[in-house]
Amino acid sequence: MKKGKPTIHEIARVLNINSSTVSRALNNSSRVTQKTKDKVWAKAKELGYQRNLLASNLRRNQTNTIGVVIPRISRHFFSSTIAGIEEVAFTSGFNVIICQSLEELDREQRIVKNLIANRVDGILISVSMETDNGKHLEYFRDNNIPLVFFDRHCEDMPGTSKVIIDDCQAAYDAVTHLIRKGCKKIAHFSGPGKLEIYKNRLKGYKQALLDHQITYDPRLVLSSRLMEADGYASAEKLLTNGIDIDGIFAANDVSAIGAVKYLKKNDKKIPDDVAIVGFSNEPISEVIEPSLTTIDQSGFEIGKMACDLLIHNIQSGDNLVHNKTIILNPTLIERESSNRKTGI
Structure with a gap:
């Protein structure tokens, strides 16, 4: 018969002391x-005893676990933000549950319910493209869960x-870069307009045109879920x-890569005919x-900062730190897709 895991009662019996x-x-x-x-620690080691950390944490009303919800x-x-999150979480003694919404609101809602049921101490979330409000996240705010x-x-x-x-500044820098390369008819491939990041990127796009005396043309703004096929279809349209x-x-x-594929297929020279700037610096963008x-x-830095802030909120219990915004400055990385001679 398989021997069960040793308990504190077994240690107590062997040492003839109270459990x-x-x-x-x-x-x-x-x-x-x-x-x-x-004596107790030595006997526990000898018997192979392991503490039930989950039960111990639950008695303290804490699981030392944080939930992370990402689109993909x-x-x-x-994946870079997760690396930053896990580095901070591991150092701080927290476990991480990682979930994907796959850009679906219904899936995101079910994930959040599961995380609540699993009594996470806090949640880090980047919402899906279908999410237009935070109603399903109100439980955390109402129950003072960071x-x-x-x-x-x-x-x-x-x-x-x-x-x-700073999404607005990032878009402004990207469009200004294209204008300085001689572009005057610049299209913008946007994500769903209900999401703040895409509202702000559109705002930066418009502001850059305005500041350089280029008339805004709504026909040049195409919204989609920003998959490769969407970029291809937008360029084609x-x-x-x-x-x-x-x-x-x-x-x-x-x-952007989808657009590159369509333009190359139709004998458009990049950047001489059409210069292109993307967003997020995916590894494939360099190759x-x-x-x-x-x-x-x-x-990576966003992940570290977000996890630092969450764990600080969990450990301090100070509501005043729950409402804090950290904004990082964007960096434009210039490569061949926009490297045209000014005025072409």
């Missing part, structure tokens, strides 16, 4: 002498923290409808032909 004394010794209680602690782990930005947004966030969630980059463009600012690298100019989002 409550064993429990206090294992928890390093000051009510137990060092001599007794040494396959995206380099989100929640920190990173990258994508909900503006209707006052009293919550977020760690983001512009060109087949006879809408002339000499630049594209895409709200992510994946859709495609031509290499893609893009905005770096500092995913």
Whole structure:
């Protein structure tokens, strides 16, 4: 018959002491002498005893576990944020549960319910493209459970923290870069307009045009879920409808790469005919032909900062730190896709 895991009662029986004394010794209680602690710890090691940390944490009403909800782990930005999150969590003694919404609101809602049921101490979330409000996240706010947004966030969630980059400035820098390269008819491939990050990237796009005396043309703004096929279809739509463009600012690298594929297939030279800037600095953006100019989002740093903030909120219990916004500055990485001579 298979032997079960040793318990504190077995240790107590072997040492001929109370199980409550064993429990206090294992928890390093000051009510137990060092001599007794040494005896208990030695016997526990000999018998192969392992503390039930989950039960111990639940008694303290804490699981030392945080939930992380991301749209897609396959995206380099989100895998980078996870690396930053796990580095901080591991150092701080927290476990991490990672879940993917796959850009679906219903899936995100079910994930959040499961995390609540698993009694996580806090949650880090970058919402899906279908999420237009934070109603399903109100439980955390109402029950004083720390929640920190990173990258994508909900503006209707006052009293919550977020760690983001300056999306408006990033878009402004990208479009200004294209204008300085001689572009005057710049298309913008945007994500769903209900999400704050895409609202802000569109705002930056418009402001850059305004500041350089270029008339805004709504026909040049195409919204989608920003998959590669969407970038391909958006470029195709512009060109087949006879809408002339000499630049594209895409709200992510994946859709920009789709546009590159369509343009190359139709004998458009990049960047001479159409210069392109993406967003997020996916690894593939550096190795495609031509290499893609893009905005770096500092995913690893965002992950570290967001997790630091969440754990601080969990450990301090101070409501005043729950409403904090950290904004990182964007970085434009210039590559071949926009490296044209000024005035072409």
